[in-house]
Structures are given as structure tokens and as C-alpha cells.
Amino acid sequence: MLAAAVLLLGQAGVCSGGTATRQEIRVGVLADKGIENAEQEWAYVFDWLNRRLPELNFALVGLDHPGMRRAVREGSVHFVITNAGNYSELEHSDGVTRLVTLDSPLGISPTQAVGSAVIVRAESPLRELADLSGKHLLAASPDAFCCYQIAARELLLAGVDPDRDLGRLEFVGFPIQAIARAVKEGRADAGIVKTCLIEQMVAQGEIEPGALRVLSPRQIPGFRCQTSSRLYPDWPFAALGHTDPALAKKVAIALLEMPRTPEGSQWSTPAHYDIVDDLFRDLRIGRYATLQEETLAALLQRHRVGLGIVAILLIALVVHAVRVDYLVKRRTRELNEMHAEKERLAAAMRERQSELEHAGRMAILGGMASAIAHELKQPLAAIANYARGIERRVAAGRLEAEPLRSGCQEIERQSSRAAQTIEKIRSFARKGGGSVRAVSLAPLVREAIDLFRVGRPDAEIVWRADADSDRYRVRADAIQLQQVVLNLLQNAFEAQAGRGNPAQPIEVSLSAEALGYRVVVCDQGGGVDEAYRARLFEPFFTTKPEGLGLGLSLSKGIVESHGGSLQLRNTQTGVCASFWLPEEESA
Structure with missing residues (x-):
């Protein structure tokens, strides 16, 4: 039998900077392959718990099967880490309750992991x-x-x-x-x-x-190894009946937040272990080890023993099952509440991100507001001129059809021009992104350039693309990608304007590259100071007196959410900002 061994991970004794002793939390670990193996295998988990909950000192207690049963019954440990079979025994015999289940990269899921x-x-x-x-x-x-x-x-x-x-x-x-x-x-x-x-x-x-x-290999979809059996749940991390529920909840949250180990394992919500109970029943081991003896006792009872003993045993079993069921439901409810809270926080973060993106679009339009107003004033002035001309002709009795028809057609053309400008601005300014779908990248970039020209008519933009660029397709939110292009154009124009040469050409190109496509925006604004370059993607960091510091940060987040990357590099005359997106098939 293995001797019990304790591995203290992290600081033991006095907390740093204080005199209070950290509370020791003993965790029994099934170490049927040896104490040293258990210490190496679970060192990452204990190190994480000691760092995540510094007020506690988690100690590994290596145990064999008899030692595990004895430690649980004596209450000498607070938690256990063991295999599914041993856990099923302890759950039914001592009320041990699983908090989380190991999620190994070798398994399909925590429920289908080992065989x-x-x-x-x-x-x-x-x-x-x-x-x-x-x-x-x-x-x-x-x-x-x-x-x-x-x-x-x-x-x-x-x-x-x-x-x-x-x-x-x-x-x-x-x-x-x-x-x-x-x-x-x-x-x-x-x-x-x-x-x-x-x-x-x-x-x-x-x-x-x-x-x-x-022998008898089974084909289990998604499972990469050969197996002769069906698959069973992975190891659970479980709390004993005497463990403080508040402590158990704190430990469960810490384990669910634990990053993946170097081998790729992490903890997940507790799996169902009913299949293990079925195994024990078929083999007549664990709590079913007495089935055959009970059958013999039933034969003897007809002669020697009253029905009272059987009734007492059944009542005790029912009470025990009800208690275990209550504990499992209580723990499950607490974990479900934690999961719901995480979902709520994630939804709130998505809403805040959408609001930041909308603020970024409004900032772009705000910077171009004067030019947009001028762009709308031109067709409106033309409409007014033609309307006054038609009115004078009517007043003078000059009702020739052709001049009147020509004037009406010009009014219609100018009003259509104004409507198209307004619709472009309205679509771009709409709060919330569109849906992610397959889009053609070249028309999307050209449309963003046209919208930028509406607000910056003095900007000189040179567009270059591969001959077959109209076939370049990606899976993306079109509004978000246009926001990225507009941000890069706005930065390029402002950089050139800051050096007194806003009319210098801004080059925009689209080309195929490494299972995807790259959009490049190059300016002649003098480049980026190396002292600021590392911070350009930080939210709210800006070198412009009127800037918000959101443009590049939001653009980087949008591109990376589409599976791409955004980069900046200095050239001899300015900066080239580019982003890469995977093609539709590999997106």
C-alpha cells in the first residue's frame, strides 16, 4: 500500500508581507502510478490554485485506493482528484460531490475521454x-x-x-x-x-x-486513438461532504478559470457518471458487490430473518440517494448560476464593443462633416436652380416640352445623387454591424474609397488591384471592414495634412497573399516615431490633439475577429498600413 505523501506547492506558512498563517487545504490525489508521478502530473493545477487563491495553501496528498477510502471516511482531506471509477465509489459510499471534470485534448469531451x-x-x-x-x-x-x-x-x-x-x-x-x-x-x-x-x-x-x-476495435467519430471499449468520463475534482460550500464554490470557480496546461488540458463543468454506475452494476463491484450475497440472504430470510432488516436497508439506501441527489443538484445549480453570470458579462462586453465601433464610425463622419455638407449642397443647389428656371419659363409662357423635360431630368439626376450620398452615410453610421457573410472584397474597398471621397473631396486616392480581384471573396461583416478601410484612409490623409501636403496621392492596393488577401494603404506623411509605434494599437492612445485614440485599436480588433491581422510599417516617405484576411474557403 502506498504511504500517504503531501506535496506543498506555493508558499507554506507565513503569507508574504504579513504574519497570518495561510489555511491549509488538503487535496487527496489517486497516485496508483507513484507519488512522484502524481506530483509531476498535477503540479500545474496546484500551482494555479495557490496563485489564484493566495489566502489558501493547497497541499497534494498522494494516496492509493485503500488510502483514498480511508482519508475520505476520516475527513482528513477537503477535496479529491481521482479517476471516474474511484469517484463513483466514493460518491455512493461517502457523499463526495464532483465540482468540475478534466477536459483532456485526447478525449472527445469530458464525458467521452478514456477507455x-x-x-x-x-x-x-x-x-x-x-x-x-x-x-x-x-x-x-x-x-x-x-x-x-x-x-x-x-x-x-x-x-x-x-x-x-x-x-x-x-x-x-x-x-x-x-x-x-x-x-x-x-x-x-x-x-x-x-x-x-x-x-x-x-x-x-x-x-x-x-x-x-x-482487439475488437471500435470506430468512435472524433476519437483519434484505437479502443476496444466505449468511452467514459475523465477525472473529476470533487468535494467531501464536510467541506465548506463557500470554499468549494471558490475552488470550482478558480478551476474553471484555469488556463490550459502545456499539454492542453483544462477543467470543465461536471460530467455525468451514470455510465460508470452501469459498469459497476454489470461487473457487480463497488456498491453492487453485495448483489450475490443479498440474493443468498433473501433465501435465508424465508427461514431465519424477518423483513425488517431488508426494510431498514432499503430506507437507508433511499435516504442516502436522496441526500446525494440533493448535493449534486445544489452544486449543479451553483455552477449553472456561475455559467449564466459569465454569459451575461460576455454579452455586456459584446455590447460595449459594438458601442465603441459605432463611436469610431461617428468620429470618422464627424471629421468629414463639413465636406459631406458641401457634397450635399451641390446637388441641392443645382435642383434649386433648375426649379427656378422651369418656374420662370412657365411664368413667361415658354412651355416648350424639350427644355422642361431636360430640366426635370437634371433635377431627378441631382436628387438621385444626393440620395445615394445620404444612403452611403446612413448605412455606414447605422449602430451595430451587419451579418457575417461571404462578400467580394474589391467592391467593398472601392465603396469605402468612394465614401471617403465624399467627405474628403480634396484627397487624391490611387486604387490598384490584381486583374482578377473582383473574385476575391472573404467571410466578413461588410460595415466593419469598411470602417477599417476608412480609419486607415483617415489616418493617411491626416498624416499628410499635418505635413502640409494633403493632396499627395494615397495609394490603396489589393492583392492575393498566402491563402488570403491583403489590403494596403500607403501615405506620404513622414512615418511614425519609433517611440510611439509600440503603443499605436492601445485603446485611447493618440498623437493627435483632437483624436480619440480608438481608430487603430478598433480596426485591429475587427480584423483579428475575422481571423486576420493588421500591421504598420514605415517607408521612406510615410507609413504603409495593411491588413490580411483569409479567403472564403479557409475563413
Whole structure:
């Protein structure tokens, strides 16, 4: 039996800068592969908890299966980290309640993560689990969930009772890599290992590809490893019945906020473990270990024991089940409330982002307001002139059809021109973005240039694009991308105006590049001071006396939300600002 071992991670004893002792929180970890292995495997989690909750000192207590049961019953730990099988036992026997479940990159989901692979040599005549009858089979331990119990259930369902039908069932302990090597060397007919172990050993060069294969392989969509079994939930982080609910809630929130480990694992909301209960029932282990004894007791009761004992046992079981159900529902409700609060905050952040984008568009239009008014005044003045001319002709009795028709057509043309200008401005200024859909990039950029020319008629813009640029399509919000182009044009124009050369040409180009397309806006405004360059994308940072400091920050956020990137680089005469977007197929 493993001796209990405690790993203290983070500061232990006195808090930095104070004299108060941090409260020690003991976490029992199933360490059937050894204490050192457990310390290495869970160091990231304990380091995160100690940094995230500095007022607490989380200590790892390494335990084997008997030690885990004893620690839970004695209440010597506050939380446990264990496999799905051991957790299911502790949940029914001691009221342990899962807070979160591990989400490993090897699994499909926290609910479908681990299983068993029954392996044989490549040249073995064995093909199905049923072929193991009378054969020599290796496993880690009777308590090993992935390395025996899961496979034992599949054998039983295939018609092979592991206790009676095998020629020899040998438990060899850990590490389970030794089982794979023993099978490869012919010291047993087959062995039970955890799913993905063979793939990992091949990747690490421990065995040759194709040296071993899996019996009765299952095809599970989305699962990358070979398996002989269905998939079961991953390891949970669970609280004991005596643990303070406020502490459990605090720890659950910290774990859900934990970044992915270097291996890609993180914690998720608690999975359902009903499938584990089904396994225990089929194997008659755990809380179902007494089924056969209860059947024998029922036969004896007809002669010696009254129905009172059975009634008491049933009542106790119902009370226990109700209590466990209540605890699970309470914990689930608390986690659901936390999830709902996170969703509410995310929605509020999206609304604030939309308001900032709208403010950015209003800032652009505000800077061009005078020129826009001049652009609208021209068609309105023309309409008034033609209307007065027609009125004078009518007053003078000169009613020739052709001059009147020509005047009316010119009024219609000028009013259409004004209406188009107003519609462009109204569409751009509308609060909230449009929908993300497939759009043609070249017309979108040209339309933004036309809108900019309305507000800045003195701007000289040179447009260059590939010959087939009208076929360049991306998935995007058209209004947001036009806002990016207008921001870059506005910056370029203001940079040139600041140097007294606003009429210098601003070059805008569109070209294909690396599974996407790049839009480049180049000015002749003298470039960006290197001292400010690193801060240009910070919100509210600006070098302009009248600026808000939102343009480049919003533009960068919009482009990156579409899967692209935005860059600035100095040239000999100014700055080239460019953004890249993935093409429609890879967006």
C-alpha cells in the first residue's frame, strides 16, 4: 500500500508581507502510478490554485485506493482528484460531490475521454474479445479503472467472464507500459492498457509502429486513438461532504478559470457518471458487490430473518440517494448560476464593443462633416436652380416640352445623387454591424474609397488591384471592414495634412497573399516615431490633439475577429498600413 505523501506547492506558512498563517487545504490525489508521478502530473493545477487563491495553501496528498477510502471516511482531506471509477465509489459510499471534470485534448469531451485497449501482437491469430477465452491476459490491478475494469465489462458483454473463462488473469501493477512490452515480447497472449497509450509509445519510439494491434476495435467519430471499449468520463475534482460550500464554490470557480496546461488540458463543468454506475452494476463491484450475497440472504430470510432488516436497508439506501441527489443538484445549480453570470458579462462586453465601433464610425463622419455638407449642397443647389428656371419659363409662357423635360431630368439626376450620398452615410453610421457573410472584397474597398471621397473631396486616392480581384471573396461583416478601410484612409490623409501636403496621392492596393488577401494603404506623411509605434494599437492612445485614440485599436480588433491581422510599417516617405484576411474557403 502506498504511504500517504503531501506535496506543498506555493508558499507554506507565513503569507508574504504579513504574519497570518495561510489555511491549509488538503487535496487527496489517486497516485496508483507513484507519488512522484502524481506530483509531476498535477503540479500545474496546484500551482494555479495557490496563485489564484493566495489566502489558501493547497497541499497534494498522494494516496492509493485503500488510502483514498480511508482519508475520505476520516475527513482528513477537503477535496479529491481521482479517476471516474474511484469517484463513483466514493460518491455512493461517502457523499463526495464532483465540482468540475478534466477536459483532456485526447478525449472527445469530458464525458467521452478514456477507455481500454486490449492489445495483442500483430501476428496473433486473436481478432475479437471473445477469442480470449482460455488465454493468458495481463492487467494492472483489480482496482484499475482504465487498465482492467472497463475492459472487464467489455469481455463480460462479449461472453467471456474474466474470473472463470480466461486461462490466466495476471495483475502486474504499474507502469502500464510494462504490459505493452510484455505482450510484445510474447510473455502473455494479450494485455489491457489505457486508450492512447500505444499511440504515445509509438510516437516516443518505445515500440515499433504496427508491432501491436487492438482487439475488437471500435470506430468512435472524433476519437483519434484505437479502443476496444466505449468511452467514459475523465477525472473529476470533487468535494467531501464536510467541506465548506463557500470554499468549494471558490475552488470550482478558480478551476474553471484555469488556463490550459502545456499539454492542453483544462477543467470543465461536471460530467455525468451514470455510465460508470452501469459498469459497476454489470461487473457487480463497488456498491453492487453485495448483489450475490443479498440474493443468498433473501433465501435465508424465508427461514431465519424477518423483513425488517431488508426494510431498514432499503430506507437507508433511499435516504442516502436522496441526500446525494440533493448535493449534486445544489452544486449543479451553483455552477449553472456561475455559467449564466459569465454569459451575461460576455454579452455586456459584446455590447460595449459594438458601442465603441459605432463611436469610431461617428468620429470618422464627424471629421468629414463639413465636406459631406458641401457634397450635399451641390446637388441641392443645382435642383434649386433648375426649379427656378422651369418656374420662370412657365411664368413667361415658354412651355416648350424639350427644355422642361431636360430640366426635370437634371433635377431627378441631382436628387438621385444626393440620395445615394445620404444612403452611403446612413448605412455606414447605422449602430451595430451587419451579418457575417461571404462578400467580394474589391467592391467593398472601392465603396469605402468612394465614401471617403465624399467627405474628403480634396484627397487624391490611387486604387490598384490584381486583374482578377473582383473574385476575391472573404467571410466578413461588410460595415466593419469598411470602417477599417476608412480609419486607415483617415489616418493617411491626416498624416499628410499635418505635413502640409494633403493632396499627395494615397495609394490603396489589393492583392492575393498566402491563402488570403491583403489590403494596403500607403501615405506620404513622414512615418511614425519609433517611440510611439509600440503603443499605436492601445485603446485611447493618440498623437493627435483632437483624436480619440480608438481608430487603430478598433480596426485591429475587427480584423483579428475575422481571423486576420493588421500591421504598420514605415517607408521612406510615410507609413504603409495593411491588413490580411483569409479567403472564403479557409475563413
